[in-house]
Amino acid sequence: MRLFAEKVYQGSYFTRNEEVVLYITASMPNGTTLPQMNALIEKMERYLSEFPEIRQFQTDIPNARRASIRVFFNKESERSGFPYQLKSSVISKALELGGGSWGVYGLQDQGFSNDVSEFAGSYRVKLYGYNYDELATWADTLKNRLLTYRRIKEVLINSNFSWYKDDYREFSFDLNKQRLASEGFLPNELFASLQPIFAKDVWAGSLVIDGEREDIKLASRQSKEYDIWALQYISHNIGNRMYRLNELADISKGQAPQEVAKENQQYRLALQFDYIGASTQGRRVLDREVEALNEILPMGYTAENEENVWGWGKKDNKQYWLIGLLIVIIFFTTAVLFNSVKQPLAVIFIIPVSFIGVFLTFYWFKLNFDQGGFASFILLSGITVNASIYIMNDYNLIRRKRPGLSPLKAYIKAWNSKIIPIFLTVVSTMLGFIPFMVGTSKEAFWFPLAAGTIGGLAMSIVGIFIFLPLMMVKKEKRFKIMDVQSINHNKKRQTKKYKLKKERR
Template sequence: EFYLSVDRRRLAGYGLSVEELLRFVTSNVQGQVGINRIKIGGEEVVYSVKLEGYREFDFADLRELLVPTATGESVRLSDVASVGRREVLNRIVREDQQYQRLVGWEFRGPRKLGDRIRDVAVDATALPAGYTIEKERDIFWTDEEQRQIYTVLILAVILIYLVTAALFESLRAPFVVLLTVPLALIGVFLVFFYTGASFTRSAYIGVIMMAGIVVNNAILVVYHINEIRRSGTELKEAIIQGTLERVRPILMTMLTTVLGLLPLILFSETMDATIWNALALATIGGLIASTIFVLTSIPVLYYLFEGHSRSRATSAAPIPAGTPAGD
């Protein structure tokens, strides 16, 4: 900004006041000497009077501006004031009686690498006496981004429930399928814990993609168990047979996906080298964990859900001997 520092003693020697000087300088800089209102045709119109040539006025010529005095003489502005230019902040922030200056930065890449680069830049910064610098991590997500990701997750769960409920024609079976998602998250957390990778936005995308795959595996098991039960097989035998017959397709699905994602990790210098590493790690960890839990925990949960409902139905209305168990 440009500033004007008035020498009051010299200005008083010419019989001028600070107000008169500032009014004259302002009229030359802005070209405006007054704002008035006038009625034309019954309507009030705002008009302003400006000095001729104000558009061509240059701040470099401000020092040579001749200011009229009360005696009719003129005095050069540089004789009664100093004109300069200085850098200022667009706003002033204070906290605990201390001035603050916020410096923003953006790094498009892995979070840990960005933090290391920021730390090196901050540590290499030389500050004058009386100044301190504090490092503050930026917000991982904005409020809008958080709302979007939570909305997507909720919609994904609702759609999975509706589809599986329509497929199984049951309101209980979809809960067995949905329980594979939190079980798969165990593998996601473990793989990030042991590799030391950063859980970035790409990792959330990988979790959503992984959830769709593990739910498909659970649907294969539950649907096949239901098919076997419809043929008249007892509940426990149907669960064992249906699970064993779906081991191979589930393992093939898991292995093909994991092997396809491994090159994203194996050919990277570090676990945070690219944005794809987090996506691959989240998917691989979730698939490996879900494969184990789908083949072990899901049959147990299915037995608990269906066994409990069957026992209640039996107590309400005993099934005649020889009648096969149904859904």
């Protein structure tokens, strides 16, 4: 179970049975313009236009730094080897073009990417609020709390989630409030003293020249000469008092959102980070911190844990209650049939034994556990109990007809009469799922369903052969032996009474 949870379940995702599509992505660094990105994509489009096997391709350029192309194929070439040949050719063309980072994905095999960007993080949180500055303060609060964990090295704050880290950086200006108060400076006085030195495009008035109005704008000469070091260490004055900016504020360059995003009339910020360790532990840490932050957030501000849409989130875990409901229904049904509470437990015990076969199948063969894997659990819960019900029902009939027969012998008779049809039923069911596993496509849902069902049925045979007789015979052995002894005692008493009557006659 531990191997299944760590090696299979954590990496599982829902698959979709869609048409064959080849995905091509392009990214360029900060400062790129839309015409530059469009020129790069046009070169790839001209190359794709040379192939008549391509039905169409769709290009999307959401901004100057990102673009994507989706390639669709004709029905004749969709199931042939052409998509794989095209993928290899596109990779070679991307390396030839250069000009940016390229990625080629699809066709259910290994993708290509020459992007050297780091992964942004798989743990995501969204923060909403009606004041952007205050929302940014709460985002920094959550960031600092997360960074207290040694397994979290970096937390990114953006307006939207992304797969990779952005190289966009901004200078942040953080005031030292305690030092300002001790020096007797106000923030507005500090900014007013810096504005004339670094100001640009300051409107100073207008003139009418040749009947047209011309604006007069001023720019500080130092704004072109001074750099960040000069801003921090050259002395400035507020009134008659001199100061250096590094004594009153900190200027640092770091990652920052590139835009102000809104959702449902609320400002939105997105936090991402990676956790070094087990994903379940990282999810617990994130849930705990988000819950603690929501308790102190003011009205109108919320923090939400963003689940990965391709994984098994908390909402998806609700479906596992169906297995519990099915087991409850089986328990009450068999309890009425056997007129017993203990015997249904032996029937239900075979269900988790068959689940072991599902776990081992997905772990040994490294299969993806998607909707088909979950459906195999539901299917096995109903199929595997049938064999146990047949044997136990026949066992109870033999005990009622022949009460003097020992439990072991009664179980062996029931076993001998039912095991051949049970075995043939299980084998025929396993063979019926083999067509879903033939071929190289490994279709979504059906392939995991067939693999899980076959593995579970194979393990259920072990449960019927070993665990069912142990649970049935061992528990009732003592009680049934006492019944046989009482019957033999009654026979002896009847024999003695018959002899006494005969002697008197």
